Amino acid sequence: MQRISVWRSARIIWLLATLLFLLAPVVITVFGSFSARWGRTPWEAFTLEWYGYVFRTYGQAIRVSLLVGACTVVITTLIGIPAGYALARYRFWGRALLEDALLLPLTLPGLALGLAIVQTYVILRGQLLLLIIGHVVFTLPYMVQMVTASLRTGNVLRLEAAAASLGANWFQRFFLVTLPSIRNTVVAAGLAVATLSLGEFNLSYFLYSPLAMPLPVGMYEAYASLRIEIGSAFTTLFVALLLPLLLVGQLLGRTRATSST
């Protein structure tokens, strides 16, 4: 009994120490973004000056990233669902090869992928389109993988068979049964794609045009050449932007897990 409670408190202390270690940089960054000078706490010297600066200087970058993210989500969804369906439902020559090829970008560092894209599509250099293409290539594997996996579950297969036995043709099966049953997966995958797109620096660094700088590049620039308080404000804004996406994704993941049993 005694030993168990010693174990328990040791584990709790370890957990708290780990949390503190992980969260300290975040807390310090958030504090810094609201303080007039680095090293002061917000209640000593509160200011919103850095946020104003970020919005004036990098408002455009945030807008660019939101636009690129939205386009990336729409395109990966439109390509990912049919691709995932084909991989999960049809046997055709080269299917395994195609599946592997689609997952290849997962193994490539963003840096290498960015360099490869920019060298291949020289003609698109400096255009926003190039950034979107890069992000689609980078995030598509996640969408395809999640869609394929959920289509391969026995549950969805049985629902499709049931719909067929009731007289539903391919289109009716796909739109009335298949799509609604993988809806949560698609939304969760879309959120993952949005998160990846908004936060991807390596790839974006090679593909952006100076006139349309994406958010992570802007953040890098802020840290590299401006006051650390401005970088902190930028980071805090970024986290505030991503947190809801992550939370909703987590929530969906939970309902998906319970509804599939």
Add this chain to the structure above:
Amino acid sequence: MTLQLDRLTKTYRDGTQALRGISLLIQPGEIIVLLGPSGCGKSTLLRLIAGLDVPTSGQVYLGTRDITYTPAERRDMGMVFQNYALFPHMSVAENIGFGLRVRGITRAERQQRVEAMLEKLQLIPLADRRPDQLSGGQQQRVALGRALAINPSVLLLDEPLTALDAQLRESLRSELRRTLEQFRTTSIYVTHDQTEAMSLGDRVVVLRNGLIEQVGTPRALYQRPASAFVARFIGSANRIGGVLRLTATGPSAETALGPVTLAAAPAGAADGALIDVFVRPEDVTVVPAAGAALLAAIVQVEFLGDRLRLQVRTTTGATITASVAAHTMISTNLVGLCIRQAIALPTAGE
């Protein structure tokens, strides 16, 4: 419309022969049960009938129409799946109306027919519920209603009771039987459970290794099994060797347990032929040892509530299972046995 299966075979890519030539004629309104152990090909056969898979050879006829390669969605067969496969994102009413909706039936008529089906299955108070808010029994009724709403030419049921626990299974079985009798749609029911097969089927088709072992009414299968496999798969049976005796008083057998009356002689067997004799446990009765022709020592007694299941060892050395009424007095270790009747089959060497 009759459903005719003509020499159906199915060989899978990996060489597994799931079906090795199945022919069967199913009459309109009949409830057919496909029964067999797992791997016997019953589920594959149902998928071929449903149109969810195509045979390697052979034909399926609905009436005079060859539907062997007609896809599932153009067969007009309702199917009830093992886990019911209700559409989770639709209400009970929408599930039942799905088949009508995809047929392009107008909203007004659809509503009327769904309503009628809800009424018949006592589902009206649940019309707006989602499947995950229903009990197992309610889900079964919705699955049946969904399949029956399209007025199917044939209703297919794929082990609908297998996933349930024993008690629920029994009550749903009688409910299912009532529903099937109420609608009297030609039905094909797949199961590995012989109790379900006996209680639901007008005729039972026993499958084994991709072939039909025997077709018959539950009673015929039980009383006149065509093979040792059927004798043991449906009910249980003690197997003993014997010699056939055809006399004026009827067929009998000389066995290690003494002379035994036979229900019928195996077809084509002559007097004096070596045969296999199967004795159902309930055809063995326990009598006082004094004066009995056959004596046995009791090895084990299992109390099953309404019955006693006895393992006995006869003085001739055979171990026999007997099932007697629970109130049978067993006061001594040595009892007499009397065998009421037995089933005779040609020696198969199985």
